[in-house]
Amino acid sequence: MISLLLPVILSCLLSTVFAAPAPILTKRDNSQATTAVSDATIDGDFVRPAQFSRIAYCSTQAVTSWQCGEPCAAVGNVTFLQAGGGDGLIPMYFIAHDQDTQTIVVAHQGTDPENILSIANDAQFLLTDLNTTLFPQAGQGVQVHDGFQKTFERTADGVLSGVQNALSSTGATKVLVTGHSLGAAIATMDAVMLKMNLDPSISLTSTVFGLPRGGDQSWADLVNSNLGTSFTHITNQNDPVPTVPPEFLGYQHPQGEVHIVSANATGATQTVACPGTENDNCSDGNSLLHVDVANHLGPYFQNISLSSKACPF
Numbered sequence: 001m002i003s004l005l006l007p008v009i010l011s012c013l014l015s016t017v018f019a020a021p022a023p024i025l026t027k028r029d030n031s032q033a034t035t036a037v038s039d040a041t042i043d044g045d046f047v048r049p050a051q052f053s054r055i056a057y058c059s060t061q062a063v064t065s066w067q068c069g070e071p072c073a074a075v076g077n078v079t080f081l082q083a084g085g086g087d088g089l090i091p092m093y094f095i096a097h098d099q100d101t102q103t104i105v106v107a108h109q110g111t112d113p114e115n116i117l118s119i120a121n122d123a124q125f126l127l128t129d130l131n132t133t134l135f136p137q138a139g140q141g142v143q144v145h146d147g148f149q150k151t152f153e154r155t156a157d158g159v160l161s162g163v164q165n166a167l168s169s170t171g172a173t174k175v176l177v178t179g180h181s182l183g184a185a186i187a188t189m190d191a192v193m194l195k196m197n198l199d200p201s202i203s204l205t206s207t208v209f210g211l212p213r214g215g216d217q218s219w220a221d222l223v224n225s226n227l228g229t230s231f232t233h234i235t236n237q238n239d240p241v242p243t244v245p246p247e248f249l250g251y252q253h254p255q256g257e258v259h260i261v262s263a264n265a266t267g268a269t270q271t272v273a274c275p276g277t278e279n280d281n282c283s284d285g286n287s288l289l290h291v292d293v294a295n296h297l298g299p300y301f302q303n304i305s306l307s308s309k310a311c312p313f
């Protein structure tokens, strides 16, 4: 994955370097002070989404049979409900019922290292109009990443009907949407779509990892107004992915960044919440000279690496 992702990342980073004067004019970054995130918040709110995002990297067969070894064992009493994609063109997603928390979980696989088509999706980084069929309340003028939206569209109908069926068949009233990398971009679009289409009484949380920028300022505003503080995007140390596509192409992150400043050999992390958007004290302030592509995979909390490494097959 790293070797395949690298050209995309480097081309984005190089364009940033060569276009250096532009971002200074268009930057809306902030440098508000960060606040420490407690271990209780990490354990209560972030570990489980990371565990589900890791499961999404296992094969469709392992996920549909819920025989995915340590990644499945880590989440305990969960019933698999539906999967889609996973056919080479579309990254896999699954819907499951987390009985311990009475939550319907939607998790999207990220950029598949063996799947150059998914990488090509990442490379289509032009902004395009938001699909207002899927986002009826969005209004005009919202622009998103063309490749992410095309990938999102291929599973959106299945995700919406699958979540509606799951809520009515289980009686759950909570939904968690998660994913890593490309899966984080799709999960963010899913979360806004679900918020607009599900009954307002449903409590929806979206926690994603290694999120690239997915759209323009209007898209960031739409994410903020629909999801508010229920949206969290977790960035790890010097991962370059959250800094692409660059801001000077018109891209902006929504609010809700939580940044892992450091992780040590015990799996413990020093983690901070980053107020506002594009906070210079978090991933937006990462130096282009200290990029670490391996940080994209993790470790997120408790040594969780977001890849197929822990999957049995």
Ligand SMILES: *[C@@H]1O[C@H](CO)[C@@H](O)[C@H](O)[C@H]1NC(C)=O
Binding pocket: 031, 032, 033, 034, 035, 280, 281
């Ligand atoms: C945030 O950034 C500002 C400006 O660079 C700096 O003064 C401040 O100390 C930083 N705060 C934290 C908590 O890193």
Ligand SMILES: *[C@@H]1O[C@H](CO)[C@@H](O)[C@H](O)[C@H]1NC(C)=O
Binding pocket: 077, 099
């Ligand atoms: C899982 O949850 C279901 C439904 O709540 C329950 O029937 C079952 O006993 C639980 N299994 C375990 C291993 O806890």
Ligand SMILES: *[C@@H]1O[C@H](CO)[C@@H](O)[C@H](O)[C@H]1NC(C)=O
Binding pocket: 131, 133, 134, 153, 156, 157
């Ligand atoms: C919007 O997404 C749907 C998939 O749900 C697709 O059928 C339709 O063609 C898309 N609209 C546009 C304008 O691309």
Ligand SMILES: *[C@@H]1O[C@H](CO)[C@@H](O)[C@H](O)[C@H]1NC(C)=O
Binding pocket: 264, 265, 266, 268, 269, 270
């Ligand atoms: C690892 O980090 C945690 C939290 O910052 C700290 O309490 C612990 O002492 C560290 N352990 C080592 C071996 O550095």
Ligand SMILES: *[C@@H]1O[C@H](CO)[C@@H](O)[C@H](O)[C@H]1NC(C)=O
Binding pocket: 265, 266, 267, 302, 303
């Ligand atoms: C993280 O990995 C280290 C080294 O392999 C291990 O000692 C530690 O127990 C792990 N921590 C957790 C929470 O799994």
